[in-house]
Every structure is written in structure tokens, then in C-alpha cells.
Amino acid sequence: MLYRSLLALAYATIVSHDGRAITIDGHRRVLLSGSIHYPRSTPEMWPDLIKKGKEGGLDAIETYVFWNAHEPTRRQYDFSGKLDLIRFLKTIQDEGLYGVLRIGPYACAEWNYGGFPVWLHNMPGMVFRTTNKSFMDEMQNFTTMIVDMVKKEKLFASQGGPIILAQIENEYGNVMGPYGESGKAYIKWCANMAQSLDVGVPWIMCQQNDAPQPMLNTCNGFYCDNFVPNNPNTPKMWTENWTGWFKQWGGKNPHRTTEDVAFSVARFFQRGGTFNNYYMYHGGTNFDRTAGGPYITTSYDYDAPLDEYGNLNQPKYGHLKQLHDVLHSMERTLTYGNISTIDFGNSASATIYKTEEGSSCFFGNGNENSDAKISFQGESYVVPAWSVTILPDCKNEAYNTAKITTQTSMMVKKPNEAEDTPSTLKWSWRPENVDNFILKGKGDSTQTQLFDQKVVTNDQSDYLWYMTTVKFKKRDLFLGKSMSLRVNSTAHALHAFVNGKHIGNQHAENGKFNYVFEKDVKFKSGRNVIALLSITVGLANYGAFFESKPAGITGPIFITGRNGDETIVKDLSAHKWSYKTGLNGFENQFFRTESMSKWSVESVPFNRSMTWYKATFKAPLGNDPVVVDLMGLGKGTAWVNGNNIGRYWPAFISSENGCDAKCNYRGAYHAEKCLTNCGEPTQRWYHVPRSFLNGEGDNTLVLFEEMGGNPSLVSFQTTRVGSVCANVYENKIIELSCDRKPISAIKFASFGNPYGNCGSFEKGTCESSNNTVDILTQECVGKEKCSIDVSTKKFGAPDCSGAARKLAVEVIC
């Protein structure tokens, strides 16, 4: 026994820290890390994603652990498939990377309910994230279970495994005010509880400036260079450097420029930071009902260095990789050197890290408008506005955050080229049977109260029927008046039926999740059935007491009758309401491929609400990631071979305004800057991981269309690099790659002073007389990648009146 534990110790990695850095086996480290959340991709994708992280210069992969995914029902656990946490951690280990395990178990993360199970909310007397006994018991139970699982597999660094850091809670400091003294006590409890689990690696608490020792408080945000941890013994660490932003239905495509992400990282290291984690490095997909909200999209692309499908998002991926290489090359000076700074004024500064062996320098320019001319040790340097130059030897510029020498990749979607695939899919359909509800108002339980949707459904479904009957006597004062039904709603989307007739639907607009639905209705004498279908689109995941943000139809609900100036109001809120969770087709699993009967190929309807559609298709050839274009559909859910690929809502078009054609990377980024995709569906393409597909045989797509849509445009496509561009100054080496496909042609090339952007380059006023296209054709065409020395030696020396020459090139893949 003793021998065994000694052996384990021999393999153990000792992770500790001092005020300067995380130390691993006694060495201070410069650590670059990236967030990849395992359930947002598939186990088949993990090795490639993690490998790309490693090739991108990362030391570590970070993930949250999503409690509601693992414990969907109290004390019933799921670690299968995409939820195989241990397999994910072992994949990180196999790749030789470190792991950062953010157990939370509150995650936020645009994940349904922030990662909390809804059954937890429905326990008596429950309040989340405070000194509530039931909450603390459950949190401790889950956290302990995860730690034990990970320990059992020896995955903490202290056991010889990859995990160097663990996290408890998540950004509690941002919301703790309203919790008062209990909040403070809760954070102390979290710290003690975590510490008692004895994981042998440091615990972090992000955005927690009262983090009790030995918890390390860390920073999250677009910039963290000004962050100062609450304890001199805590290194300056950045747990979430947001590489882009998430998307909401009705929203546009966020874009954080490469230059700005690089600037934020370089600035952080200039100012003494030593650990930076990209949130997200790969955002991935919110499959099934995992998206948070309300209204977070299925895609969680995040404009991360790896796109939703796992492709390199260039130039972000490559420009950051170069930065990581430079920072790693300076690890010793950065973590052991003496630090001095020179302030040049106008937001320009130099920071010098000096050890006995040598020095490394950062020249920073935080001015958004003007370039800085800096003289340093007899040399002069120009640092472009809003950029940082890194000089590992304090003499030669190795990297500038604003000078991109990595290619830009333009992604394209290609039609499904599988054999025998007709250009349009052949559909069959069946209606969702709603008669019991809309005609009879018959549910599973009745109450004389309107309940929050979570309480009734336990979040087992997005759908909840609220049904009641109203009787009018023949001579009722109401009848004959102009009448309406008025519903105060916090349903994320709502359909209303009276006596079997669909009278309308509504969803929240402009982020207002409490709204009034009002429609004129003709009630009849005798019995009237009112059926309201309330739909959730991701439960709230952020804010103090977010667990009690209402969802569903909490009322009041009125019928009003107007006669001239006179209005009579009938309050239905305390009526007998009948409830039914879910829809028939979900219960009967129409999305399973085996469910074959009762589908009809006759008169396939368009624009019919509550309709199921089914089609078979062949998997697109090759290995490129597959997407399905759902343009033309309204709102609903899609399945491929029984796998839920997420909620869709292409009918939700973003507004025309607010896009920024001239996106300027200079100046502080915020989520509304540099948006694209105005006036278009927020999300039109949906990821279908290859592992969901049968390579050879037939595949089945099933859609449940809630609002009404036209499936005839739906098509399967693959996504890949279509063309690649570069635009670099002379004396640099540029690598062009079609990402494992041969380069097929050079579309544009000019050496001189070309201008414009990828896809629209133009020749400038000076140009080399050598045939640049020919040179590049020879070096690149037919190859998967080529490396070009951008020099006058190769391309000739056009006279550009003394200005630096550039090569602009666009190649077709």
C-alpha cells in the first residue's frame, strides 16, 4: 500500500502558485488555455478539437461541468456519449495538455438554467446560491461526486493526471449584492467545502474579489489588464477572455476582431498576467434543449478560434498561435524577471522584464487613434494604434498584435454531392394531434391557479398546455359585446386556441419577456375551451435569483367585453386550469427512425403549424462538417437519425440596423461592435455531426414545425474553406493552406501596394513586373499548403516611392 502511494507520488505533478504565476513542479509557468465544453460537440470530435488546441499553442483545455446534464433527475446520473466527462479529460491527457475543471456547479455559460437542474428549484424552500441548507447539501453532493469520479481515475495533477486547476462557483461576485450577508457566508462555505475535497490542486473563484484564502480570485471579461487579485500571493489570472460573443434569436452575428483579442492578451501579459484562458476556444453547438436563455441560439459559435464545426477560424486561430509561441519563448523572463516600465505618454508604454540571462519587452499603445513612435535603447519603433509589439530580446520586433501575417479563410457551404441525392428532399408529414387540448381542454392535472412553467414541467419539455373552460349563459352580459382574450404572459413563445381555433401566437420582442397577448375572440353561449400552449426557449441562466425568473403563463388572464364606453372584465386567473406537459409527437417519439407508420406523402402542407415532417437523405461524401440549411422554416426542433440537433428558428430575422461594414478593431470591444448578418435569419444552418450520420445507408431528418414553414428549401451541405487570402508586408513568411485540401488556383496576386479585402483585392499604383500569379501558381497550386517568402528576391522590387511593399493574394481551394 505504502509502495503504491509512493509510486503515485512519483508521478504526481505539484501545482502551486505564488504571487507571480502558477508553478508546476516548482517552475513558474506562462499558461495559455482554451475553453471547450464537451457536450457542445461529440466524443468523435474531441480528439481533433483538442489537437487543434495544442497545435494552436495552448497548454490547457478548460471545461465546465453541467450539473443538469449529468443529474437530470435527482440521484440519477448520466455520463454517456457527449456527457462522458472522464473520456473528455482523458482525451486532454492523451494529447499531453493540462486541464482546468470548472465544476461550479453553477456555470452560466448560456446553458439551460445556468447548469442547474430544475428539480432542484422545485425542492421545498429552495433558494439557489446562498446559505440555504437544501441547496448547499445538493451542491455539495454533486461537487463531491464529480471530484470523486475524477479522483478515481487519477485525473488531478496531484495524482499524476492533467487537471491543474479546479473552480468552485462562478462569477458570484458579480451578483452577490442582493444576497446580503448570506451571500458572504455562502462564499466562505463554498471555499471551505471545496478545500475539504482535497483535490491537491489550487481552486479558483472567478470574479470574486473577496475570495477567501486559499481560493484564487480571477478575472473574466474582454480585457483584464487592470485586474488586481485580492491577495498578493495570487497570480494575475484571466479565466474568461471572451473571444467573441454568443447569439440570441433575433440577434446578429457577433465578431470580435483578431487584432483586438491579440491586443487584450498581449496587454495582459505586458501587465504581469501569466494565465489566460480563451472563452470560448471552441464554442460548438447547443444540441437538444441545452441552450440557455431565454433565446440563446442553437449555434454557440462564439466567433471562437475554432468555429462551431471545428474548422480553424482564420486569421484568429493562427494569429493567436503565433502570439502563444512568442509568449512561451519568453516564459522565463516573464515569470522571473524584474519588471520596469517606461511611460511615453499618450497611452504608450514599454514594459521590460529583465533577468540575468536577458530581457524581454512589450511596447504597448492603448491609443485608439494614433500610432506611437517610440525610441528605445537607440532604436526607433512604430507601434500602431491599439496594439502591442513584443520583442523577446528587447531589440527585434517578433510580433505585433495589429499586424496579421496569418491567412484569412473564407468558409463556404457546398451542396450535398452524395450519389442519388435529389436536389430537393422528398417529404412525408403528419399532424401533431392537439385535439384533446384545443377542443376538450383535457390535461393531466388541474389547479385553480396559474403556475410557473418550471414548476409543472420540471423542464422535461419546452411545452406546457394551460387549459380552461368558460361557460356563458345565453343572455350573458358578455356575449355579443366585442370581446377579447388578454393574457399576461412570460411564455417565451405562446400559441392560443379558443374552441379549437388557433387565434394567434406571440413571442417576446426586443428582450421583453413579459408581454401582453390580446386578441379579439368570439365566445359562444355554453362551454368555451381556452387552450394556451406555452413554450420555453431556454431557461434564464444569469443574474441574482435567476432561478425564480418566471417562465410560462403566470397571468393574470382576462376576458374583456366592451360595449361603447363600458368594459366588463372577467378574471380567469383563479379558474380551474388543466395542465399537460409536452406534446404528443414528442411523447410518442415521432423523431425515432423506427416510427414509420401514419406518415403521409400526399399533399404535404406548407405553412401549417404543429406539423411533423420527415425526409430521408444520404450523408454528404467526404469528411467535411455537415450542416442542414433550414431556410424557409418557422420555429421548431430538428432530429437527425433520432439525435436532437437543437431548436431551430430561421423565421426570426434580425433587424436591418446595427451592422458595421467598416469594422474597426481599434477601441474597446463590446458585444454590439462589428456585428454582421443584419436583416437575415439569426440562424439558418444547423450542425449535424458526422457521428450522427450513417455513412452508407439512409439517414432520416425529422422536423417538428411549430409555427408553420416551408420545408422545400431544406438541404444538406458541407462546410469547408472556399478561398484563402493573405495581405502581408515584405520580409515576412506567409503560409497558405486549404486545410487538408489542395489549392486549386490563384485568383489574385499582386506585390506592390495592392488594397482592398479578401474577395475584393485590387492592384495599387505600383506593382512588380514579375508575374506574381505565375510564381504563386508554381509554388502553391496542387499542394495542400505552401510557405511563401514575401521578399523582393522572390517577387522583384517595384518602386512604391519608398513605402513598404505588400503581397496580396487570394487562392481558391
Ligand code: GAL
Ligand atoms: C460569463 C460567464 C460565462 C458566460 C460568459 C458570457 O459571465 O461566466 O459562463 O456566460 O459570461 O458568454
